[in-house]
């Protein structure tokens with residue numbers, strides 16, 4: 413197996429195991445937190461006049477379902493995700509809300525989409541986990557029709573996203589040394605480098621690719637901070653494997669480290685994002 417295959421099978425395992433389950437469990441917290449990004453994508457869908465929209469790495473489907481509601485009968489929405497537990501949650505929500513949105517459990521990098529099918533492809537933090545982003549975006553380009561647009565959000569550099577890095581930094585003294593993630597590889601910050609993202613999109617056939625800095629003010633009830641910092645991300649995956657004393661020490665230290673983000677009864681932070689757009 414080459415390195416690309418390893419990363420892809422690791423990502424598939426991660427999102428079908430610990431990370432996928434943690435996202436299902438924390439769905440309402442994550443949806444509150446990332447509401448401003450959902451609203452930006454809904455506006456993009458309405459403004460584009462699109463009628464066939466694909467949501468890549470749709471997770472539990474909230475963005476897909478909200479766009480579907482906003483576009484009404486003129487809009488056909490498809491959410492695609494590699495994670496079976498997240499797609500199951502999305503389908504359940506679609507059934508509950510009588511939504512016509514469709515959900516597919518598949519790898520966006522390999523899935524055989526209908527050719528020229530979509531006129532808008534959106535994503536909220538769902539495109540940074542491909543082992544070979546050029547292959548993935550070439551596949552998405554084939555699925556897009558001639559007039560299609562991309563409109564996606566990804567994280568900028570970790571140094572600009574303190575809320576996303578505080579848990580691991582606070583916990584580091586109690587954990588074995590971790591390898592530093594290589595730049596421009598699959599992961600939360602895999603699309604942080606704008607030159608890299610531009611080169612991926614150009615190589616995959618997308619035109620007029622543009623990255624714009626957008627800062628979103630995100631918040632959620634302060635009482636959910638421990639769920640956020642101990643269930644999600646790398647720390648959320650590591651904690652269950654640790655000795656109880658070490659785990660409790662880490663939870664206490666990490667909670668204290670997040671005090672600076674609490675104001676009144678809300679946890680608040682700025683999400684430093686790239687708005688990534690392109691046309692087919």
Ligand SMILES: C[S@@+](CC[C@H](N)C(=O)[O-])C[C@H]1O[C@@H](n2cnc3c(N)ncnc32)[C@H](O)[C@@H]1O
Nearest residue numbers: 427469470471493494495519520536537538541
């Ligand atoms: C950070 S989550 C974002 C989920 C959702 N967009 C949201 O905002 O709630 C990233 C998502 O990308 C999905 N993902 C990762 N690799 C993928 C792939 N190769 N194909 C499709 N989805 C993928 C994960 O399963 C996960 O649901």
